Amino acid sequence: MESKQKLLVIIGPTAVGKTKLSIELAKRYNGEIISGDSMQIYRGMDIGTAKIKSEEMEDIPHHLLDIREPHENFSVAEFQQLVRDKIKGIGKKGKLPIIVGGTGLYIQSVIYDYQFSDVPGDENLRKELEEKAKEIGNEALYQELMKVDKESAADIHPNNIRRVIRALEIFYLTGKTKQEFQNTQQPDLLYQTAMLGLTMDREKLYERINQRVDIMMQEGLLKEVEGLYLQGLRDCQSIQAIGYKEIYDYLDGSISLDQAIENLKQNSRRYAKRQLTWFRNKMEVQWFDMTDVNNFSKKIEEISHYVEGKLGVKSNTY
Known part of the structure; x- marks a missing residue:
């Protein structure tokens, strides 16, 4: 070995x-x-x-x-x-x-x-969230993340919309926060x-x-x-x-x-x-x-x- x-x-x-x-x-x-x-x-x-x-x-x-x-x-x-x-x-x-x-x-x-590639992605959901950010603003979308994944939100600036969307994407696709998803990996x-x-x-x-x-x-x-x-x-x-x-x-x-x-x-x-x-x-x-x-x-x-x-x-x- x-x-x-x-x-x-x-x-x-x-x-x-x-x-x-x-x-x-x-x-x-x-x-x-x-x-x-x-x-x-x-x-x-x-x-x-x-x-x-x-x-x-x-x-x-x-x-x-x-x-x-x-x-x-x-x-x-x-x-x-x-x-x-x-x-x-x-x-x-x-x-x-x-x-x-x-x-x-x-x-x-x-x-x-x-394996970052194991974290799921969905282009349609991402586009939907991007449109939502334009409609309601970065801060409102960030507050949405705060409600479902406080830990990720604490590590992301509200204006870093790419990361806000990514964290929401993981939650909506898996039902788990980013950290919870990573914890399922060994x-x-x-x-x-x-x-x-x-x-x-x-x-x-x-x-x-x-x-x-x-x-x-x-x-x-x-x-x-x-x-x-x-x-x-x-x-x-x-x-x-x-x-x-x-x-x-x-x-x-x-x-x-x-x-x-x-x-x-x-x-x-x-x-x-x-x-x-x-x-x-x-x-x-x-x-x-x-x-x-x-x-x-x-x-x-x-x-x-x-x-x-x-x-x-x-x-x-x-």
């Missing part, structure tokens, strides 16, 4: 310290990093997505950054295929693929054998996986999120978002990202800049809470508490011990 490809996955909420840890582990285990973030794929969206800077990479190859223009859509199925190809390519070089990110559904789609882990989850005392994490937003503003987030705004980008997937939609409200003149920054902090904190809940409910994760940031070297040893036991890899000496 062919042995499975080894894979290291680092997940956790925004601002918990995934980037720093990923670089250290990539150096130790001769790894290459694949972004598991659904928004870091977009060019020109660097500050708001907390994309790693080239000088922070320490010569570690990074994949799936800046592969789409902000006006382009990007599906989970596309992500799944691209990442699986990268895992295969990195493995062939004798290196360890490391997925790092916070978009749980995207990462789950890669490492488990979910997915296997495709890789020999070590899944690291980083967590932190909630108050400490929220403080770090607030600080990160302040740093983003100092680094030029407003100018970055203005650039997209002036291009006329609006009802597209990328602009629904936290960090962009709040500044758009300010640029539209509906709120003050101070209020936009406050909304950004609040939405980021709420997102972190949702991420933690999602990871705990949906994936088999080994959790590591990163609250004591001054004890990073000790934590690295603890994590490395787990990785070596799980994957059978040996540490390099750099």
Whole structure:
């Protein structure tokens, strides 16, 4: 029987310290990093997505950054295929693929054998729902989804009508929510996986999120978002990202800049809470508490011990 490809996955909420840890582990285990973030794929969206800077990479190859223009859509199925190809390519070089990110559904789609083609589709129903959206408006159709599938609705922006329609389509065809339908599948882990989850005392994490937003503003987030705004980008997937939609409200003149920054902090904190809940409910994760940031070297040893036991890899000496 062919042995499975080894894979290291680092997940956790925004601002918990995934980037720093990923670089250290990539150096130790001769790894290459694949972004598991659904928004870091977009060019020109660097500050708001907390994309790693080239000088922070320490010569570690990074994949799936800046592969789409902000006006382009990007599906989970596309992500799944691209990442699986990268895992295969990195493995062939004798290196360890490391997925790092916070978009749980995207990462789950890669490492488990979910067949997206098994999710039913019906072109006539889809067209009917598209017409309905034109008649009653995006918000009303979104409310329809809220009634039948709250979990999917919580993960979709009301203006992302393509995804709203897809979730409704699955429900009306199967009588199950998208998650319930996926739960009927018995997915296997495709890789020999070590899944690291980083967590932190909630108050400490929220403080770090607030600080990160302040740093983003100092680094030029407003100018970055203005650039997209002036291009006329609006009802597209990328602009629904936290960090962009709040500044758009300010640029539209509906709120003050101070209020936009406050909304950004609040939405980021709420997102972190949702991420933690999602990871705990949906994936088999080994959790590591990163609250004591001054004890990073000790934590690295603890994590490395787990990785070596799980994957059978040996540490390099750099």
